[in-house]
Amino acid sequence: MATTTATVSISSSDLMPGSPLSITANTVLTKAGVTAGLTQMETGVRSIVAGTEYRLGPLATEMAGDIHDVASYLYLCNTTTEDATYYIDWGIHETMIGKLYAGDWMFIPWNASDDAAEIEIEPQGGTNTIEYAFFNSDFILTTAA
Amino acid sequence: MATINATVTISSDISSYPTSINKTMTMTKSANPSVGLDETTGLRTKKFTTTTAAVIVEEDELTDAMAHKIYIRNTSTNRANFFYVAYNGSAAAAATAETIGKLYGGDWMLFPFDGAVGITVASSTATETQYLEYMVFADGIVAAKG
Numbered sequence: 069m070a071t072t073t074a075t076v077s078i079s080s081s082d083l084m085p086g087s088p089l090s091i092t093a094n095t096v097l098t099k100a101g102v103t104a105g106l107t108q109m110e111t112g113v114r115s116i117v118a119g120t121e122y123r124l125g126p127l128a129t130e131m132a133g134d135i136h137d138v139a140s141y142l143y144l145c146n147t148t149t150e151d152a153t154y155y156i157d158w159g160i161h162e163t164m165i166g167k168l169y170a171g172d173w174m175f176i177p178w179n180a181s182d183d184a185a186e187i188e189i190e191p192q193g194g195t196n197t198i199e200y201a202f203f204n205s206d207f208i209l210t211t212a213a
Numbered sequence: 214m215a216t217i218n219a220t221v222t223i224s225s226d227i228s229s230y231p232t233s234i235n236k237t238m239t240m241t242k243s244a245n246p247s248v249g250l251d252e253t254t255g256l257r258t259k260k261f262t263t264t265t266a267a268v269i270v271e272e273d274e275l276t277d278a279m280a281h282k283i284y285i286r287n288t289s290t291n292r293a294n295f296f297y298v299a300y301n302g303s304a305a306a307a308a309t310a311e312t313i314g315k316l317y318g319g320d321w322m323l324f325p326f327d328g329a330v331g332i333t334v335a336s337s338t339a340t341e342t343q344y345l346e347y348m349v350f351a352d353g354i355v356a357a358k359g
Contacts, residue, residue: 072225072232076321078284083215083253083350091256091348093286093321100317101293109227138315143223145236152246158325163311165300166325167280169246173236174324175221177298177314181307201234203225 070105072097072203100138111201118191127183131206141203145173154193215251242352243280252351261336261343266305268331275328276353285347286321297335305335
């Protein structure tokens with residue numbers, strides 16, 4: 069059984085003067101509701117031009133089984149080094165949730181409950197480069213034509 | 214100006230070659246990436262004993278279209294239970310259009326947030342108490358009106 073561990077450390081000595089911030093959280097990513105580890109992953113690096121919405125990852129119907137709103141995780145980083153005009157809008161389906169600026173990363177559980185719950189990204193400012201990793205147990209290959 | 218650093222470390226042996234991700238970001242303002250975020254709503258812990266959806270981040274508390282970051286952790290230990298987390302002003306469930314994902318016991322998430330809509334959560338269980346820990350690193354907080 070594979071073991072996938074995700075840890076975050078957040079620190080600041082001057083956000084709240086007199087009360088230094090130090091958060092550390094660690095989780096072992098497992099299949100839904102059980103202690104068995106995830107079994108599949110998909111990673112990539114892409115350079116994507118601005119002005120177009122892209123789907124990141126599969127649709128629900130492109131994965132095995134019937135239920136996908138379980139134990140899927142996404143790491144996404146904008147590795148661009150440009151100025152603040154470069155960022156990536158990210159969201160679920162048509163709803164944008166936030167802006168991933170150059171150098172920023174995010175880590176979320178992903179609710180791939182149906183085909184209208186896909187992850188969308190839209191680069192702004194110019195060509196942005198992302199690196200990403202999905203952790204899941206439901207990926208399947210597309211049937212050959 | 215404050216300096217807030219966040220580091221993610223992911224390791225996995227799913228593939229035969231080990232995966233190791235290690236990335237640090239400094240949280241900065243949208244208008245100037247050399248200026249750090251300097252506001253927060255504070256670290257909060259909330260207890261949930263029902264499955265009723267609850268707003269944990271109010272959209273009218275934050276300036277819209279900015280570079281806020283949200284950290285959320287399910288501090289419970291039972292992997293059978295979870296929270297739905299949604300970018301929605303009132304609902305969080307599998308069928309809610311803007312549900313981001315399920316945060317199982319022990320899981321955490323950190324994501325950029327534009328502040329335009331609230332963040333709502335809903336516990337999966339009313340028979341077991343669950344706790345949520347969360348913090349907003351803000352790029353603009355709207356002062357409360359008297």
